[in-house]
Amino acid sequence: MSEDEELEPIEILELPLGDWHRGQGARMVEFAGYHMPVQYEGIMAEHLWTRENAGLFDVSHMGQLMLSGDGAADALEKLVPGDISALKEGRMRYSLLLAEDGGVLDDLMITAAPMGLYVVVNGAVKWDDMGYLREHLPDEITINHMDDRALLALQGPKAAEALARVVPGVDALFFMEASSFFWGPKTDPEPLWISRSGYTGEDGFEISVPATHAQKLAEALCAQAEVKPIGLGARDSLRLEAGLPLYGHDMTPDIGPVEGNASFAVSKRRRAEGGFNGAERILKALTGGASRKLVGFNVEGKMPVREGAMIFAGDDQIGKITSGGFAPSIGAPIAMGYVTSAYASVGTTLEAEVRGKRVALTVAQTPFIPHHYHRRGKAL
Amino acid sequence: MTRYYTEDHEWIEVDGDSATVGITDYAQSQLGDIVFAEVPATGATLKKGGDAAVVESVKAASDVYAPVSGIVTDGNGALEGDPALVNSDPEGEGWFFKLTLSDTSELDSLMDVVAYKAFVDGL
Numbered sequence: 001m002s003e004d005e006e007l008e009p010i011e012i013l014e015l016p017l018g019d020w021h022r023g024q025g026a027r028m029v030e031f032a033g034y035h036m037p038v039q040y041e042g043i044m045a046e047h048l049w050t051r052e053n054a055g056l057f058d059v060s061h062m063g064q065l066m067l068s069g070d071g072a073a074d075a076l077e078k079l080v081p082g083d084i085s086a087l088k089e090g091r092m093r094y095s096l097l098l099a100e101d102g103g104v105l106d107d108l109m110i111t112a113a114p115m116g117l118y119v120v121v122n123g124a125v126k127w128d129d130m131g132y133l134r135e136h137l138p139d140e141i142t143i144n145h146m147d148d149r150a151l152l153a154l155q156g157p158k159a160a161e162a163l164a165r166v167v168p169g170v171d172a173l174f175f176m177e178a179s180s181f182f183w184g185p186k187t188d189p190e191p192l193w194i195s196r197s198g199y200t201g202e203d204g205f206e207i208s209v210p211a212t213h214a215q216k217l218a219e220a221l222c223a224q225a226e227v228k229p230i231g232l233g234a235r236d237s238l239r240l241e242a243g244l245p246l247y248g249h250d251m252t253p254d255i256g257p258v259e260g261n262a263s264f265a266v267s268k269r270r271r272a273e274g275g276f277n278g279a280e281r282i283l284k285a286l287t288g289g290a291s292r293k294l295v296g297f298n299v300e301g302k303m304p305v306r307e308g309a310m311i312f313a314g315d316d317q318i319g320k321i322t323s324g325g326f327a328p329s330i331g332a333p334i335a336m337g338y339v340t341s342a343y344a345s346v347g348t349t350l351e352a353e354v355r356g357k358r359v360a361l362t363v364a365q366t367p368f369i370p371h372h373y374h375r376r377g378k379a380l
Numbered sequence: 381m382t383r384y385y386t387e388d389h390e391w392i393e394v395d396g397d398s399a400t401v402g403i404t405d406y407a408q409s410q411l412g413d414i415v416f417a418e419v420p421a422t423g424a425t426l427k428k429g430g431d432a433a434v435v436e437s438v439k440a441a442s443d444v445y446a447p448v449s450g451i452v453t454d455g456n457g458a459l460e461g462d463p464a465l466v467n468s469d470p471e472g473e474g475w476f477f478k479l480t481l482s483d484t485s486e487l488d489s490l491m492d493v494v495a496y497k498a499f500v501d502g503l
Contacts, residue, residue: 043438044413233412233439302416302463304436326415326438333415355434 015060016150016211017218024222024229032061032123036232043233047328050200050238051369054156054163055230056221063126064149064208065133068116069141076117079136080110081257081276083267087112092176092195096257096265097121097129102278103253104260105132107245111178111195116142118178118193120151120206122247150214155204155238157372158226163194163205166220170194170205174376183209183217192217196374199235201242201367203374240334241327243296243366249307250294250322250336258285259338261294261366292319293344296368299324299333299352300360309352311339311361318343321352327368334368335361384447384487385496391471392447397484402475403435403444403466406500411437414466419455419477426450426479428486433476435466448486450479 013034022028026037037058039046049055067076073085082095092111096104106125111118121129133143154163164171167181178195190213198204209217221227236246245251251260256278263286270276274283299305304325311319324335335352343350348363381395389407393400408414416436426432426446433444433455455477459465466474481487491499 038439039412042413047438237438302460303418304416304441306441326436328438 015058016214017058017060020215020218021058021229026229026231029232031232032126034061034123036061037229039231039233040229043231043237044328046228046230046234047237049228050156050230050234051202051329052157053228054154054159054204054224054226055200055234056218056227057153057155057230057235058150058218059123059153059206059235060150060211060214061123062151063119063121063123063129064146064151065119065121065130066113066116066144066146067119067133067137067141068144071138072117072141073112075137075141076110077270078276079133080108081266081270081279081282082110083269084110084117086267086269087117089114090177090179092178092197093267094265096251096260096262097132098257098277098282099253100277102256102281104247104251104255104257104262105129105253107247107251107262107265109195109197113178113193114180118208124248146208148211149208150211152207152209152214152218152221153198153204154207154221154227155198155200155230156202156226159202159204160374162221162224162226163207165224166217167192167194167207170196173205175203175373177376184213190217199242199244200238201244201369201371202238203372234328237325237328240323240325240336241329241367241369242371243336243368245294245336246323255294255338256282256285256290258282259290259292259294289341291341292338293341294322294336294338295344296364296366297321297324297335297337297350297352297361298364298368299335300362302333303354303359304333305335305352305354305359305361309335309337309354311337312351312353312358313343318350329369334364336366339363383493384490385493385499386445386447386490387499388445390444390447392487392490394481394484394487397481398453398478399448399450399481400475400478401432401444401447403470404496404500405470408467408470408474411435411440411442413438414463417456417459417463417466417476419457419459420452422452422454424452426452435463435476444476446479447490448479448484449482451482452477452479454478
């Protein structure tokens with residue numbers, strides 16, 4: 001590569017629905033290397049709409065991977081702490097991609113699909129993830145990056161009734177279940193892979209669709225009275241209220257699963273057997289506790305406390321905010337961050353420093369807004 | 381009274397050596413839903429181009445700069461209870477602070493409404 005080529009600016013990529021978003025009045029920003037919609041009519045209105053109706057999110061920047069080949073689940077278990085080999089077809093699990101020292105390289109969703117393991121990873125680190133998986137999985141395991149597919153999320157209490165009108169039968173899925181569906185003309189239907197999952201704390205679905213048909217599907221969904229397109233801005237405020245971590249902010253490679261409040265991702269069998277990256281360190285933290293913990297905070301007053309703000313107990317700096325902002329459904333600022341474990345119990349009062357001023361924080365129960373998942377076996 | 385504009389999207393309405401400052405309609409439309417505003421205390425000394433106030437949308441915090449140097453005579457207390465005034469009436473009820481100018485010649489470097497409109501159209 002010549003020097004001239006090296007100096008080429010990195011091109012910001014276009015997603016299959018880029019022009020469609022612009023046509024819907026979206027303000028586009030660069031995120032994870034793509035032009036993406038940050039908002040349409042406004043973050044506040046979009047956030048509240050999703051909590052009451054149904055919001056359509058374009059998350060096609062995320063990496064959709066298919067791992068296939070004999071022993072894919074066993075091989076992947078070296079890199080994630082979840083029980084993947086026990087996943088039945090159509091079931092999915094939240095998990096963590098672990099570095100050799102047990103640090104979290106990404107959080108991801110793993111689904112047992114008919115063709116193999118369908119894995120969705122964060123857009124910002126998907127190229128690193130793919131490199132890491134290729135390096136650490138045996139050559140017999142094929143990694144297919146399904147970049148010919150878009151990914152849409154339909155989230156909110158009315159998502160099921162709206163989607164079922166477009167794709168009959170999806171309402172039979174329960175939370176963390178997935179299946180294939182056909183959509184479109186009977187003579188030439190398009191294959192969709194749909195899971196009942198999401199990142200808002202609401203009931204909802206994530207829909208993998210061939211990129212060539214993403215716009216038609218988005219239009220069909222937005223034609224439903226309950227559905228509006230929602231930007232990344234509201235996606236962030238919704239997930240924060242739901243107490244869900246954002247990788248790269250609330251979780252990073254120098255944080256382990258226990259510190260990151262993700263002990264639940266270490267499955268029972270794996271706790272007994274180990275055999276995953278960083279198992280010794282992670283299992284020790286599970287029994288002995290971690291020195292710091294990711295917690296949620298209620299913020300006193302109206303001034304938002306944002307990522308990077310230092311947290312104090314008296315004069316001692318004992319932590320740092322990793323996500324924070326105004327919570328539209330609460331009408332007040334909330335935040336997440338790391339604190340020394342001694343200060344991690346709910347109700348502990350602390351202070352954050354914002355522009356040289358101290359703001360009172362209280363360690364809060366998370367989620368801030370209760371999850372409304374459509375769980376199997378739950379009485380309606 | 382004359383209204384001037386800065387490249388950072390503040391407006392300043394001047395009457396003799398006293399003035400009112402806020403952010404423009406373009407600025408509020410770019411910021412989106414305003415959830416918090418912090419105005420300077422009465423008596424604070426501001427330097428042209430220096431930090432004067434803070435405005436926060438759902439997504440981010442932004443500084444409001446002093447268009448000119450001066451001494452703050454009033455902050456808009458209404459923004460504390462209703463920061464969305466900055467969205468609904470940015471160039472009126474959503475003003476940030478009033479000040480006494482220390483050097484009216486600093487106004488010479490600011491834009492008038494026609495120049496500001498051309499500036500925004502070019503963004």
